[in-house]
Amino acid sequence: MxxxxxxxxxxxxxxxxxxxxxxxxxxxxxxxxxxxxxxxxxxxxxxxxxxxxxxxxxxxxxxxxxxxxxxxxxxxxxxxxxxxxxxxxxxxxxxxxxxxxxxxxxxxxxxxxxxxxxxxxxxxxxxxxxxxxxxxxxxxxxxxxxxxxxxxxxxxxxxxxxxxxxxxFQQSDLIAEFVHELRTPLASLSTATYLLLRPEISREQAEQIISNIHQETIRLNALASSFLDLARLESGRVQFNKSSFPFQPLCQECKGVLGSKAEENHISIEINIPEDMPIVAGDRDKLKQVLMNLMSNAIKYNRANGRVTVNAGHKEKDWFFSVSDTGYGIPEDALPNLFQKFYRVKGLETKATGTGLGLSICKQIVQGHGGRIEVRSKVGEGTTFTVYIPR
Ligand SMILES: Nc1ncnc2c1ncn2[C@@H]1O[C@H](COP(=O)(O)OP(=O)(O)OP(=O)(O)O)[C@@H](O)[C@H]1O
Ligand SMILES: [Mg+2]
CATH class of the missing domain: 3.30.450.40 (GAF domain)
Structure with a gap:
């Protein structure tokens, strides 16, 4: 024709x-x-x-x-x-x-x-x-x-x-930011080793410095693995291995891993999954990574004797889970930046260590499922993150 x-x-x-x-x-x-x-x-x-x-x-x-x-x-x-x-x-x-x-x-x-x-x-x-x-x-x-x-x-x-x-383009952008983020910890490691070599340093001071070096290397390690996760997700080369699985055991696993950290700060973790919550569908390992980060944030940015609550259920065409805390809350002007790479709320950085990549990774994973992640927060009262995934 x-x-x-x-x-x-x-x-x-x-x-x-x-x-x-x-x-x-x-x-x-x-x-x-x-x-x-x-x-x-x-x-x-x-x-x-x-x-x-x-x-x-x-x-x-x-x-x-x-x-x-x-x-x-x-x-x-x-x-x-x-x-x-x-x-x-x-x-x-x-x-x-x-x-x-x-x-x-x-x-x-x-x-x-x-x-x-x-x-x-x-x-x-x-x-x-x-x-x-x-x-x-x-x-x-x-x-x-x-x-x-x-x-x-x-x-x-x-x-x-x-x-x-x-x-x-994405790679060069991400690498530039990564190198920038490396500078601060590297500078502090360099200062620490310099101090260690000074003859006038006391034994207690030396121990303190070594402990700082140890913390800083742990953080660098976390930065490197988070960075790799994010780079892979952003390049679109990550595969999502979808399956159907019950949600309750996944929550229990996360609670198991994070429990001792919560106990240290006298924070209780409550899992409220309705009895009739059926099996959900998605990439179990990746969704676990999302839940882990949200729960770990809820513990890190909580107050002593606070509470972390995990809820889940169905809403219209989606299934959802949410993580709420009774922590410091996030100021309104910081909310739009939360999901940006390396972003950490000013004033909260001192409360807990972190790389500022966790939520960016969460967002990529949730979007990879065709879903969305939302946040509501009130300063002094607490924060709730909710993830919606299409059924
Ligand atoms: N539940 C929360 N309550 C208050 N602030 C929060 C909460 N969750 C996240 N934030 C703020 O958002 C920032 C970004 O969170 P994100 O999880 O991306 O990074 P992080 O926890 O600092 O580091 P990482 O997750 O890589 O260890 C945090 O540094 C914190 O300032
Ligand atoms: Mg985090």
């Missing part, structure tokens, strides 16, 4: 517009969103999706779709699927009926309520490296054409460069 000239011109114009648009987006999620919507529009498809390829783990996983399903994100797609074939052969694919193709990965169809018939996919390649696959599904009328393939190939080439750019 030959396409009329004005219509094709219109599609080329749209392609040029998109290329400009892509070059100016440096945030991965919004970039991927633009790419899939553009891909769907210029090929007149019903839906589009992007899979990213992790060349260290040699795994392909689902990252974004025009009709998003939170359970799909992070899903690992086997290499003997159509998308896997595209990565291995570095060639585009056009199929008029996937149900007749034995490479078709049926899990995707089962997870989504979406029926796929025709499919076209191109590899996303930069500097000889495959970073992912761009797929469009169900051509509006008939099959995908050669023109469609050309268009998607051009878009794919632009998209690959843009994806690589966001990664490099």
């Amino acid at each position: 030959l396409e009329n000239y004005p219509k094709r011109l219109e599609r080329y114009k749209r392609l040029i517009e998109i290329s400009r648009d892509l070059a100016s987006t440096l945030e991965l999620d919004s970039l991927l969103n633009r790419i899939i919507h553009a891909a769907r529009d210029i090929t007149e498809a019903e839906a589009a999706s992007i899979l990213l390829y992790d060349d260290t783990a040699r795994e392909l996983y689902f990252q974004a779709a025009t009709n998003p399903d939170p359970m799909m994100r992070g899903m690992v797609i086997p290499m003997d699927s159509i998308a896997g074939w595209i990565v291995i052969h570095r060639e585009p694919v056009r199929i008029s009926d996937v149900r007749k193709d034995n490479r078709y990965f049926k899990n995707v169809a089962q997870t989504l309520s979406f029926q796929t018939k025709s499919l076209m996919g191109v590899p996303l390649i930069t500097k000889e490296k495959v970073v992912g696959v761009l797929e469009v599904l169900n051509k509006a009328d008939g099959d995908f054409t050669e023109t469609d393939e050309d268009m998607l190939t051009v878009l794919g080439a632009q998209a690959a460069v843009a994806i690589e750019n966001t990664r490099l």
Whole structure:
């Protein structure tokens, strides 16, 4: 079927517009969103999706779709699927009926309520490296054409460069901040060792200094692991291994780990999970990391004899859990900054040690589940963080 000239011109114009648009987006999620919507529009498809390829783990996983399903994100797609074939052969694919193709990965169809018939996919390649696959599904009328393939190939080439750019940009930004954060602890370690070498230092003073060095190295260690976690999450290369699990035991595990720290400050931990709270779905280890950080904050920034309460339940289309404390609270003007990297509320830094990365990590994990995290706080009364995850 030959396409009329004005219509094709219109599609080329749209392609040029998109290329400009892509070059100016440096945030991965919004970039991927633009790419899939553009891909769907210029090929007149019903839906589009992007899979990213992790060349260290040699795994392909689902990252974004025009009709998003939170359970799909992070899903690992086997290499003997159509998308896997595209990565291995570095060639585009056009199929008029996937149900007749034995490479078709049926899990995707089962997870989504979406029926796929025709499919076209191109590899996303930069500097000889495959970073992912761009797929469009169900051509509006008939099959995908050669023109469609050309268009998607051009878009794919632009998209690959843009994806690589966001990664490099994020990395350089994050590394600059990390190096800045290293300076203070390194300076104090350097001062401490200098003091230790002074002959006039008493034994007690020396012990005090050594204890400070010890604390500071523990903090540096925590900084390094938090930093790595965050860098991996931000690059979009982390996979979410979703499963169904009961929530109550997870809370008990966190309480077990944090219990002695709470006892030291005479803080009680209450877990209030309703009896009828069914099994929840998500990446158990990552959600545990979120709960651990929220509970550890609630203990760290609490007052002596305070209380920490964990609640959970269902609300509309989400399930949620919240962590409340009876601590210092957070001033209103600090609330918007809480989820920024390395941010710590002024005046509270002295109450407890921390890297200021915990909440940034939480936010990334929650967003990776398609959810959101909210905070309410009143100075002098306490704070509640609530995490909502779509069911
Ligand atoms: N429950 C809370 N009550 C009062 N302030 C809080 C609470 N939770 C977080 N904050 C404030 O927000 C800041 C950022 O929290 P975040 O968890 O990101 O970092 P952190 O606890 O300082 O360090 P880390 O979690 O990496 O050890 C904290 O330093 C603290 O100032
Ligand atoms: Mg924290």
